[in-house]
Amino acid sequence: MKTSNVNPSSSAAAGAPLFVSSETAAAVFQWLPAVRVLQETYARAFGPHAVPRRTIAAGAAERASLRTMTAVPPGSRYYGAKLMGMAFGQEGRQLEYVVVLFDATTGSLAAILDGNLVTAYRTAATSAAALDHLAPQGGARLAVLGSGLEARMHTLAIAAVRELQEIRVYSPTPAKRAAFADGIGAELGVHVRVFDSAAEAVGGADIVLAAARSYGEKPILQGAWLEPHATVVSIGSTLPDQREVDSSVVARAELIVCDNVEEVLEESGDMLAARQAGIEPDRKCFSLNDLMCGKVKRTNGEGGVAMYKSVGSGLQDVVVAGMILDLARSAGLATPLPIQFEPKRIG
Structure with missing residues (x-):
């Protein structure tokens, strides 16, 4: 040079x-x-x-x-x-x-x-691109687990492809989740509710965003909390030692769309833990390319849990x-x- x-x-x-x-x-x-x-x-x-x-x-x-x-x-x-x-x-x-x-x-x-x-932009925009093909059309209630940059970016991205009727927020620090709720509510003009537990925030939500890996790498989202038709976006577990969603979420999902199937299955701590728990995610994991090309669709209409799992891609x-x-x-x-x-x- x-x-x-x-x-x-x-x-x-x-x-x-x-x-x-x-x-x-x-x-x-x-x-x-x-x-x-x-x-x-x-x-x-x-x-x-x-x-x-x-x-x-x-x-x-x-x-x-x-x-x-x-x-x-x-x-x-x-x-x-x-x-x-x-x-x-x-x-x-x-x-x-x-x-x-x-x-x-x-x-x-x-x-x-x-x-x-x-x-931050590309992660959230790709999640919204997948969600736009996975979530039913029309208004939606969004649960956000997290209050950091990724949580904010994803909420803005999701609002670009779906009309948000309500945003339900939980993160471990009360002051941070209150500040997030005030800021995002004013920015989008959407009613925001703050909850003291992740389970309460997720209950009743059509779309669930997991954007806050917990301290100690313990899952922050459980499958039992999800509505039967929920669409989950999980972005926080990209390496083998990281956890974000419980294996019960993987078990409940009828369809899992991945930005990189091999890396999700082999390098995400959530999928490795699910396999150790006796769950075989391989058979229901498909690529974003499959989703965008129409090779795979949500098989049960508006019913059945679907999940988008991201590890990021160049x-x-x-x-x-x-x-x-x-x-x-x-x-x-x-x-x-x-x-x-x-x-x-x-x-």
Whole structure:
């Protein structure tokens, strides 16, 4: 890599890579377009190597790790990767995300994006994309287990595809759940009720969002609490040592849609625990591609519990980051980088 002394305007004209900050991403992001572009992408045919499994490199002595998630989404203008670096320093653990996009028509570096908000946006938008095909049409009562960033993002995303008649909130800290309820209620103009237990919040809900892994990795959602027609969205158990939903939820689900079936079955603590409990989730787990293509549908009309289980995917990062990049470029908010890469010509 070599630096360039050209000014930003001439750099942009020469096709220099762009940088998109989280502040810019927040300024241009739109929920429904993100949901739709994900649905369109997941409805296309996938090659066997389009979305490889994530890789994790770790150094014990260095107390550092690097997670890499790559994708070449079918039909997309961009391909690329998200990198997540984590290290333990004097002030504790720190994470940083970056999404790197390449132009599929030229192979040139197109942009670098701060991946923090992109990660939250893509997770919630993909959940809403799945929910839009799983949950019955019409108004819905949403139970939210959690009060952090993912809980807020998912509530906003779900509100983009369903009319929420009521939001029912539980999280372990009373002050946090009250603040979440006040904020999300004002933002969406929806009646919000706060509960002192997860069971009370879930009872009577059409859609249940599990977005708060408990302390000690104990499940926060039990199958017995769910209404017979409930649709569950679970996003918090992405590694073998993490738990979010009880095995009874997996047992009750007639259909489980996964953003990455292999990783959900082999790396999610919830599914590993269900298998240890004698439940075989494999036979009822299907991919988002199957759902979007119409190969699988909710089999029992509006009855029977369905679940969307997410571990995250580089495809989601690339697709949503690409949408954000295009919006930022159109708004004049993407920052040209004063650098050029020397390409290697082959053939």
